[in-house]
Amino acid sequence: MKSTRILLADDHTLFRSGLRMLLKDVPGIDVVGEATTAAEAERLVVALKPDVLLLDISLPDASGIKLLGKLLQLVPETRTIVVTMHNDAAMVRAALASGAAGYVVKTAADTELITAIRSVADGRTVVHLDLGREELGALVESGVGRKVDAQGPLALLSKREREVFKQLASGYTNQQIADDLDLSVKTVETYRARIGDKLGLRSRADLIRFAIDAGILGSRPA
Secondary structure, three states: OOOEEEEEEOOOHHHHHHHHHHHHOOOOEEEEEEEOOHHHHHHHHHHHOOOEEEEOOEOOOOEHHHHHHHHHHHOOOOEEEEEEOOOOHHHHHHHHHHOOOEEEEOOOOHHHHHHHHHHHHOOOOEEEOOOOHHHHHHHHHOOEOEOOOOOHHHHHOOHHHHHHHHHHHOOOOHHHHHHHHOOOHHHHHHHHHHHHHHHOOOOHHHHHHHHHHOOOOOOOOO
16 A cells, blocks of 8 residues: 655754654654754645655744745645644634645544544545634634635735725734725724625734734744
């Protein structure tokens, strides 16, 4: 039986070592390389063409979300599972819209990760989150697992909502946004509520994190 060839991309040495130890004795799975940065992951995926890439979102040199789109163009045959601490429905939508085939939180059981690898290698989409019933219901309603527009989650927003979203994520107050876009503060608040509902984001911190990981803003400061 042909082995599923795996590449690990995570900047935490202990986590990578743990993954390698976990997978080394699993029948039908072969770890072929490790990367600690987005640039290294891109180079190794192109060179090795693994069947499955296990990718952390928060890499030191670039967002894993941004890397997903590049890899989908460069090596479409490699399927990617995002393995992350972000137990966040909005982040799932961003990852899948950018080309991920799976999303597994790092708190998942060993057996769940192995099952996810085999499922993704077989062409399926896998999402493993630890969400409450309401959040999980909203995620299902949003269409996770179905084919997503190439523009990703931001395609859900109108042009004006995208303008407001970027300014909110950049740290502008409702009053500053209202002045800049010639809107009332109440209208900005309405746009903000709509954006939160469509993207599953509740706080300004959620907006900023989503914008960074989706490549809309610059990298998170060190």
